[in-house]
Amino acid sequence: MNDVPHDPHAPHDPHARHGLARFGWNDEVADAFVPHAAAGLLPARIARVDRGRCEAITPHGTVHAGIEPVATHDPTRWLTTGDWAAIGDDAQGRPEVKAILPRRTAFLRSTSSKRSEGQVLAANVDHAVVAVSLAAELDLGRIERFVSLAWTSGAQPLVLLTKTDLVPDPDTLAHLVADTETVAPGVRVLPVSSRTGEGVDLLRALLTGGSTVLLGVSGAGKSTLTNTLVGREVQQVNTIRDSDGKGRHTTTARDLIPLPDGGVLIDTPGLRGVGLWDAGEGLEQAFAEIEELAAQCRFHDCGHHSEPGCAVLAAIADGSLPERRLDSYRKLLRENERLAARTDARLRAEQRQRFKQRQATGRHMMERKRGPAGGRSRRGGGGGSGW
Numbered sequence: 414m415n416d417v418p419h420d421p422h423a424p425h426d427p428h429a430r431h432g433l434a435r436f437g438w439n440d441e442v443a444d445a446f447v448p449h450a451a452a453g454l455l456p457a458r459i460a461r462v463d464r465g466r467c468e469a470i471t472p473h474g475t476v477h478a479g480i481e482p483v484a485t486h487d488p489t490r491w492l493t494t495g496d497w498a499a500i501g502d503d504a505q506g507r508p509e510v511k512a513i514l515p516r517r518t519a520f521l522r523s524t525s526s527k528r529s530e531g532q533v534l535a536a537n538v539d540h541a542v543v544a545v546s547l548a549a550e551l552d553l554g555r556i557e558r559f560v561s562l563a564w565t566s567g568a569q570p571l572v573l574l575t576k577t578d579l580v581p582d583p584d585t586l587a588h589l590v591a592d593t594e595t596v597a598p599g600v601r602v603l604p605v606s607s608r609t610g611e612g613v614d615l616l617r618a619l620l621t622g623g624s625t626v627l628l629g630v631s632g633a634g635k636s637t638l639t640n641t642l643v644g645r646e647v648q649q650v651n652t653i654r655d656s657d658g659k660g661r662h663t664t665t666a667r668d669l670i671p672l673p674d675g676g677v678l679i680d681t682p683g684l685r686g687v688g689l690w691d692a693g694e695g696l697e698q699a700f701a702e703i704e705e706l707a708a709q710c711r712f713h714d715c716g717h718h719s720e721p722g723c724a725v726l727a728a729i730a731d732g733s734l735p736e737r738r739l740d741s742y743r744k745l746l747r748e749n750e751r752l753a754a755r756t757d758a759r760l761r762a763e764q765r766q767r768f769k770q771r772q773a774t775g776r777h778m779m780e781r782k783r784g785p786a787g788g789r790s791r792r793g794g795g796g797g798s799g800w
């Protein structure tokens with residue numbers, strides 16, 4: 414046992430009676446935990462999962478617990494950082510995770526090739542903060558990608574334009590913020606600098622009490638920001654020059670870092686790269702203004718190419734919708750479809766197999782009824798295209 418959660422604000426905080434308040438414990442989690450409490454289990458938030466064991470933060474401190482009882486073949490149900498869990502004793506009296514509480518939000522990675530299922534990278538995240546460095550030219554497509562991903566998780570996205578100290582001209586900065594707002598409807602865009610402290614207090618206020626992940630490419634300033642928010646060196650910062658916006662991946666720790674005023678930062682290496690993300694429904698939210706326009710098109714199935722009464726093309730024509738937004742939306746939809754197709758390839762192969770079996774059975778039945786020639790003119794039954 415170490416790092417005992419201790420709340421210095423105990424007398425003023427309604428949740429302070431609970432040692433996990435600092436780690437995001439709230440009424441919702443408490444309700445979900447009731448049956449486990451009745452079973453004599455201990456609540457915990459998972460800080461790290463590593464080779465069949467986990468680091469779990471309990472009201473009495475951090476324990477290393479087994480995860481055998483919650484082991485499953487389904488990667489979307491693997492225990493992950495940010496999960497709430499119920500801990501009990503194994504046969505030898507050592508702590509082990511007995512159950513995972515239902516997740517409110519989840520960051521999934523669609524893993525490539527062999528494994529078709531997605532792996533959960535972080536659970537129960539409230540704020541998905543996308544860090545974008547102003548040291549390099551803004552890559553709007555990349556911002557759209559991260560924002561889609563954030564929406565998909567169920568968390569509220571927030572875009573940070575980091576290193577504002579590199580953009581001393583306020584008009585230029587205002588333009589960069591406006592450009593970013595254009596590609597992130599419904600998302601707050603906040604300029605910050607770890608160097609000058611600009612925006613840091615506001616950011617801290619926005620994140621207090623919740624669970625936050627920092628997304629963004631290497632060199633965006635995530636580790637520096639983490640240290641700034643926490644007020645001490647908790648993440649190693651890459652000192653390699655990042656004038657080109659690139660950098661070596663330096664973060665090795667996967668962790669749950671408590672913020673001084675409450676709430677946690679979840680920092681898992683897998684979340685840091687863009688990789689193969691299954692944006693799913695998040696795309697619709699990331700391009701909400703286009704979805705809204707599309708609902709006003711004359712034709713329900715308008716493709717926004719040259720159809721009469723197309724509200725999307727009209728908006729492009731009158732300048733209220735930048736054309737690159739539509740291009741970008743199309744591109745990400747295509748990408749997502751390709752990814753979904755790959756994800757589903759195994760599933761469809763299985764369906765095809767079943768379909769063939771049904772066809773064969775149908776033919777066989779028919780041949781038994783009418784003799785081998787009778788079934789020739791009709792397709793074997795039972796199938797339908799179905800996939």
Ligand SMILES: Nc1nc2c(ncn2[C@@H]2O[C@H](COP(=O)(O)OP(=O)(O)OP(=O)(O)O)[C@@H](O)[C@H]2O)c(=O)[nH]1
Nearest residue numbers: 576606607608631632633634635636637650651663
């Ligand atoms: N000028 C300026 N530089 C910054 C600021 N924040 C971070 N940097 C620098 O940017 C570089 C990258 O910062 P990191 O915090 O390591 O970036 P990261 O996103 O954590 O990178 P990875 O750990 O590789 O994912 C470092 O050289 C930092 O010193 C800032 O506010 N202003």
Ligand SMILES: [Zn+2]
Nearest residue numbers: 710715717723
């Ligand atoms: Zn249209």
